Amino acid sequence: MKTWRRTLLATTLATCCGGCAVGPNYQRPETPSPAQFTREALPAATGYDEAKLQQLAAGQAIAQTWWQVFGSAALNDRVQRALAHNPDLDAAMAALRQAQENVAAQRATYFPSAQLNYTPSRQRDAVGTLAPTLASNATYYTLHTTQLNISYAPDVFGLNRRTVESLQAQAENQRYQLEAARLSLASNVVNAAIQEASLRAQIDATEAVITAQTRALDILHNQARLGYASGLDVAAQESALAQARQALPGLQKQLEQNRDLLAVLCGDTPDQAGAAQFDLEHLNLPVTLPQGVPSQLVDQRPDVRAAEENVHAASAEVGVALANRLPQFTLSGAYGGSSTSFTRMFTDDNIFWALAGSVSQTVFDFGALKHKQRAAEAALQQSAAQYRSVVLGAFQNVADTLYAIDSDARAFAAADDAEHAAARTLELTQKQQQLGYVNVLVLINAQQAYQQARIARIQAQAARLSDTAALIQALGGGWEASEKSG
Structure with missing residues (x-):
């Protein structure tokens, strides 16, 4: 008989603990799967000569340390330093640990909780009014009480399971946000390095023009003294020189501010920025670029994965809201002893125990729980719409970058030709002016044309390097390579 009762009790408890989890089971939202990123197929190679040619390779994987494609040891060091010391990245790591600990804390509610309590007290009975409390009729006594309380809430309708599921999704969201922060940080460092190289080249070009125009002004002064040049010629050259000098401080300001940015990205203060160290000649333009596959983009982008986990968490929260509308079960037990002597608390006559079970059900709350469920359902719809928006934005990022790579390659070719033509024109004009x-x-017009052409070529060259970084970032940056290897 006792065996039958124990079996029935165990079966009942197992049924209560293993009940169904109410609410929707998570299903990944549908996403668009275009055949290609752009409206029309772009050229497989961009550029106009072998030295400046880039090819798009559809099957090329992105390395986790993708910034190494630029072939700069200084850039590699800066990115690694930023990944090790950037405070925003440290904050993202702490947020991930917090989310993981919240999951572990919620999982603990799968099991019973136990509390042990010991309470000593010194007391006196009001014997003039009440009968003595103790069997010995003592008026003064010290009472020692020790009690073990055990409570357990069977997860009959999956309230706790859905809560854990939501917290797990939030932890995954933080993990993907951390990967997105790493990718964004590395991209910011790369772009800042490219910008530094571009500004230094533009400053060099402007200083060269200033030097040339200063030399031309000296020649004009000599010619004016000899009567071969007019005062108007001298004034015009002085104006051109002043304009060239006016452009220099703005470029120098941008360079210093960009160096401040690089220092802060690496976790340093601006005074620790060190000397400028990036130039365009030592940043290689990668020969091949990953083109990416549209069907894989959703899995490759950490921001898309983070948005998906928001949908997962919202789906689980619908189950939480629904389970809160159903009966809640609680089992509890207590065992202890009480005595005026510490050593006799657990003798037979001083032991007490209790077993209890409870079921609670909200029967009237003016619709509060119903509206909370509807709010959770609306939040699920919101997160699903936001997820679709992030997915569409990811496809747009890739398409925009592919178009930029193609157009900026053609712009660089034109700027390079224009610089050579302007340099030749300036050389011939200088000879003709001297004669x-x-x-x-x-x-002056030839000098200004050359200055503008040279700076345009420098900017176009930097744009192609930035396009490479932008495409890698748009395709996800290779962060999933660490998952596959792990």
């Missing part, structure tokens, strides 16, 4: 065949205004 007196053209006036100084023609020379």
Whole structure:
């Protein structure tokens, strides 16, 4: 008989503990799967000569340390330093640990909780009014009480399971946010390095123009003294020189501010920025670029994965809201002893115990729980819509970058040709002006044209490097390589 009762009790408890989890089971939202990123197929190679050619390779994987494709040891060091010391990344790591600990804490409610309590007290009975409390009729006594309380809430309708599921999704969201922060940080460092190299080249170009125009002004001063140049020619050259000098402080300001940015990204203060160390000649333009596959983009982008986990968490919260509307079960037990002597608390006559079970059900709350469930369902719809928006934005990022790579390659080719043509024009104009065949205004125009062409070529060269970093970032940055290897 006792065996039958124990079997029945164990079966009942197992049924209560293993009940169904109410609410929707998570299903990954549908996402668009276009055949290609762009409206029309882009050229497989961009550029106009072998030295400046880039090819798009559809099957090329992205390395976790993708910034090494630029072939700069200084850049590699900066990115690694940023990943090790950036405070925003430290904050993201702490947020992940917090989310993981919240999951572990919630999982603990799968099991019974036990509390042990010991309470000593010194007391006196009001014997003039009440009968003595103790069997010995003592008025003064010290009472020692020790009690073990055990409570357990069977997860009949899956309230705790759905709560754990939601917290797990939130922890995964934080993990993907951490990967997105790493990718964004590495991209910011790479772009800042490219910007530094571009600004230094533009400053060098501007200083070269200033030097050339200063030399031309000296020649004009000599010619004016000899009567071969007019005061108007001298004034025009002075104006051109002043304009060139005016452009220099702005470029120098951008360079210093960019160096401050690099220092802060690496976790340093601006005074620790060190000397400028990046130039365009030592940043290699990768020969091959990953083109990416549209069907794989959703899995490769950490921000998309983070948005998906928001949907998962919202789905689980619907189950939590629904389970809160159903009966809640609780089992509890207590065992202890009480005595005026510490050593006799657990003798037969001083032991007490209790077993209890309870079921609670909200029967009237003016619709509070119903509206909370509807709010959770609306939150699920919101997160699903936000997820679709993030997915569409990811496809747009890749398409925009592919178009930029193609157009900026053609822009660089044109800027490179324009610089060579302007340099040749300036050289011929200088010779003609020295021989007196053209006036100084023609020379000034040639100088300004060359300056603009050279700076345009530098900017176009930097844009192609930035396009490479932007494409890798848009495709997810290779963070999943660490998952596969792990």
